[in-house]
Amino acid sequence: GIQVEQSPPDLILQEGANSTLRCNFSDSVNNLQWFHQNPWGQLINLFYIPSGTKQNGRLSATTVATERYSLLYISSSQTTDSGVYFCAVHSGTYKYIFGTGTRLKVLA
Amino acid sequence: SAVISQKPSRDICQRGTSLTIQCQVDSQVTMMFWYRQQPGQSLTLIATANQGSEATYESGFVIDKFPISRPNLTFSTLTVSNMSPEDSSIYLCSVGGGVYNEQFFGPGTRLTVL
Numbered sequence: 001g002i003q004v005e006q007s008p009p010d011l012i013l014q015e016g017a018n019s020t021l022r023c024n025f026s027d028s029v030n031n032l033q034w035f036h037q038n039p040w041g042q043l044i045n046l047f048y049i050p051s052g053t054k055q056n057g058r059l060s061a062t063t064v065a066t067e068r069y070s071l072l073y074i075s076s077s078q079t080t081d082s083g084v085y086f087c088a089v090h091s092g093t094y095k096y097i098f099g100t101g102t103r104l105k106v107l108a
Numbered sequence: 109s110a111v112i113s114q115k116p117s118r119d120i121c122q123r124g125t126s127l128t129i130q131c132q133v134d135s136q137v138t139m140m141f142w143y144r145q146q147p148g149q150s151l152t153l154i155a156t157a158n159q160g161s162e163a164t165y166e167s168g169f170v171i172d173k174f175p176i177s178r179p180n181l182t183f184s185t186l187t188v189s190n191m192s193p194e195d196s197s198i199y200l201c202s203v204g205g206g207v208y209n210e211q212f213f214g215p216g217t218r219l220t221v222l
């Protein structure tokens with residue numbers, strides 16, 4: 001089955017710093033999503049981005065489907081950005097496969 | 109977007125007992141999904157619940173341990189049976205694909221088994 005790897009696995013930032021999170025997948029995909037899991041465990045939809053670039057405030061994402069990767073950019077990070085970031089891909093079956101996650105901690 | 113609620117939000121249970129988790133969606137959907145997230149891990153799909161048919165289980169998950177009901181197009185339950193401490197996890201239901209291209213998750217049920 002399709003493999004989804006995320007890097008880095010852990011990231012510590014000072015408030016105000018920028019960061020790039022990466023999601024690599026091993027096969028072609030139909031859909032890709034980025035999620036933020038907050039410290040209470042809730043998954044928040046960030047981007048639905050099977051291809052191209054999207055921006056939402058301080059966050060933006062780019063998916064290059066032909067090269068099998070997606071990037072999530074966080075600018076001017078805030079302590080509320082802390083948590084775990086997951087990408088999930090949908091490869092034409094009925095289900096999404098989740099990546100390994102990036103655990104982010106933003107220090108005040 | 110879909111609005112999904114889950115009950116209970118958290119529970120602490122004794123080993124050997126069973127817990128049923130409810131998932132309610134604010135609109136009719138064909139497929140509902142149940143995931144498990146063990147501590148510090150990513151999400152793993154347990155099964156897909158289709159209304160009017162048996163659930164489809166992923167490798168490593170069996171119906172006797174995780175029976176699922178799907179009585180209508182807005183509701184599903186997942187039971188965690190004969191629990192052990194290894195079942196301590198967050199259990200999440202979701203909808204996606206089909207009508208919704210995006211996947212949306214409920215708030216999760218945090219289960220601790222003593």
